[in-house]
Amino acid sequence: MIGRKAVSASLTPELHAFLNELVAAGGYANASEAMRADxxxxxxxxxxxxxxxxxxxxRRRGPGMGRRALVRDGHDARG
Structure with missing residues (x-):
């Protein structure tokens, strides 16, 4: 069997309900299995x-990029 370590996690009420729905629908055997999949x-x-x-x-540093230069943080990548 694969070794496992227990972890405690706090979930919002919405995530807790969603996790319970996944298990109740039969897609996962338990909450741990669903969380491992996620x-x-x-x-x-x-x-x-x-x-x-x-x-x-x-890619923006290549020669001849012209108007196709990528934009990052609102600034033209050429300068």
Whole structure:
């Protein structure tokens, strides 16, 4: 069996109700299983963000970008 560590989390009433709905609908055996699934999705989203974020800003430095230069914080990336 995979080793596990217990964690305590405080949820808003809305999130607590949603978690209970997920379990009651039969999609998950218990709240821990539902939360592990959600954290797994969050882990994938964070990994994708880390991969794509540097690319988004590195493209602006290429020569000949012209009007296609990316804009960051309201400023033209060329200057």
């Amino acid at each position: 954290l797994g999705l969050l882990r994938h989203e964070e990994a994708a963000r880390r991969i794509h974020e540097p690319c988004r800003y590195s």
